[in-house]
Amino acid sequence: MALVNIHFLNLQSNYLFADIAKKVNAFKVMHPKADVISLGIGDVTQPLCPAVIKAMHKATEELATTEGFHGYGPEQGYPFLREAILKNDFLPRGIHLDIDEVFINDGAKSDTGNIQELLHWDNFIGVTDPIYPVYIDSNVMIGRCGTFRDGRWTNVRYIPCTAENGFVPEIPKNRHMDVIYLCYPNNPTGTVISKQELRKWVNYALKNDALILYDAAYQAYIRDPDIPRSIYEIRGARKCAIEFHSYSKTAGFTGVRCGYTIVPKDLTVSTFEGERISVNHLWNRRQCTKFNGASYISQRAAEAIYTPEGRQQVQTTIDYYMSNARLMLDTLRDLGYEVYGGENAPYLWLRTPNGTTSWQFFEELLYGANVVCTPGVGFGPSGEGYVRLTAFGSHESTKEALARIKDWTHSH
Numbered sequence: 021m022a023l024v025n026i027h028f029l030n031l032q033s034n035y036l037f038a039d040i041a042k043k044v045n046a047f048k049v050m051h052p053k054a055d056v057i058s059l060g061i062g063d064v065t066q067p068l069c070p071a072v073i074k075a076m077h078k079a080t081e082e083l084a085t086t087e088g089f090h091g092y093g094p095e096q097g098y099p100f101l102r103e104a105i106l107k108n109d110f111l112p113r114g115i116h117l118d119i120d121e122v123f124i125n126d127g128a129k130s131d132t133g134n135i136q137e138l139l140h141w142d143n144f145i146g147v148t149d150p151i152y153p154v155y156i157d158s159n160v161m162i163g164r165c166g167t168f169r170d171g172r173w174t175n176v177r178y179i180p181c182t183a184e185n186g187f188v189p190e191i192p193k194n195r196h197m198d199v200i201y202l203c204y205p206n207n208p209t210g211t212v213i214s215k216q217e218l219r220k221w222v223n224y225a226l227k228n229d230a231l232i233l234y235d236a237a238y239q240a241y242i243r244d245p246d247i248p249r250s251i252y253e254i255r256g257a258r259k260c261a262i263e264f265h266s267y268s269k270t271a272g273f274t275g276v277r278c279g280y281t282i283v284p285k286d287l288t289v290s291t292f293e294g295e296r297i298s299v300n301h302l303w304n305r306r307q308c309t310k311f312n313g314a315s316y317i318s319q320r321a322a323e324a325i326y327t328p329e330g331r332q333q334v335q336t337t338i339d340y341y342m343s344n345a346r347l348m349l350d351t352l353r354d355l356g357y358e359v360y361g362g363e364n365a366p367y368l369w370l371r372t373p374n375g376t377t378s379w380q381f382f383e384e385l386l387y388g389a390n391v392v393c394t395p396g397v398g399f400g401p402s403g404e405g406y407v408r409l410t411a412f413g414s415h416e417s418t419k420e421a422l423a424r425i426k427d428w429t430h431s432h
């Protein structure tokens with residue numbers, strides 16, 4: 021008899037974006053003429069830059085020849101890309117990593133989800149709240165989170181990040197955490213962490229023998245030079261942290277699929293007997309068994325981001341999104357809304373007025389302004405009372421959405 025992994029049955033079936041789609045469809049059925057603008061989905065909209073397209077064409081042509089054909093590549097990724105990463109993303113910030121510490125992935129979602137399988141099932145995890153749902157769900161799948169009660173998993177430490185604490189996560193004093201997920205710049209709040217605050221987490225991890233899983237998917241959106249773009253800017257982090265990067269939001273690779281994960285060689289985890297095990301070694305073993313690499317074309321495309329033209333073109337698109345964010349922030353604040361994020365991240369986190377719930381505000385905005393947002397509570401209990409807006413739209417649709425929000429706000 022093939023028995024099911026019962027932990028999958030514990031997953032909360034209502035997937036946030038499916039629920040949103042259902043409600044938007046219901047609205048469209050009732051209002052077939054309405055033109056709905058989404059400031060909800062976390063996908064990018066602008067095309068790949070010319071340098072990337074050129075590199076992809078070139079790689080494709082190579083594959084069409086006997087000499088240039090590439091079959092299975094190294095499971096860890098091609099050295100040309102791993103070297104470009106070290107040279108461009110880390111060395112300029114004084115971070116010296118070894119090429120064997122870089123693992124090319126097919127996007128950060130896979131690795132942020134898969135990394136937990138290296139860890140014993142009863143490690144206790146902590147997450148900042150609200151948070152990208154992949155971290156918790158991937159742990160639920162292995163039975164690590166306990167049971168779901170009142171919007172929370174019993175075996176997860178939720179570390180609230182709200183306007184009340186300035187979105188600065190406070191290290192819980194009363195419960196030891198073994199594994200901590202941090203995501204900065206944050207999805208969904210669009211807020212960032214200072215070096216000083218991040219240092220507290222690194223010190224906590226070093227002192228308590230905990231592991232930090234640091235998601236830096238949005239680091240390219242950081243404008244403030246004092247905000248860390250990598251956890252390895254903090255001394256000691258290579259002994260306690262794994263870092264995930266993605267080209268999805270950096271360079272529009274949501275469909276191309278490529279990113280990378282840093283697993284330092286200094287990082288170890290313990291057996292019950294206290295023997296220290298190299299995580300780099302385990303992850304390499306895992307990848308060689310379960311992963312056959314990102315495609316050659318994707319990796320050549322990613323390499324092109326680091327050329328002078330590529331850099332400049334990618335920056336132009338990031339600036340494009342960030343000018344949307346600026347306009348959203350200014351307009352919404354002028355209208356009297358309490359809005360956070362949007363300065364070093366493509367997300368804005370809006371407090372719903374007058375204690376309206378996330379879902380209630382979502383419906384009011386949809387029916388009143390024909391604009392879609394993402395209810396904050398879908399990202400965790402501390403997201404209640406907020407909605408997420410994204411700056412990933414076109415200028416035109418963003419402007420139009422803001423004009424509608426303005427009319428709607430003034431009309432009620």
Ligand SMILES: *Cc1c(COP(=O)(O)O)cnc(C)c1O
Binds near residue numbers: 126128203207237267
């Ligand atoms: C978009 C996103 C990613 C990247 O996902 P990919 O699989 O690389 O497309 C990772 N983490 C967070 C928090 C994200 O929002």
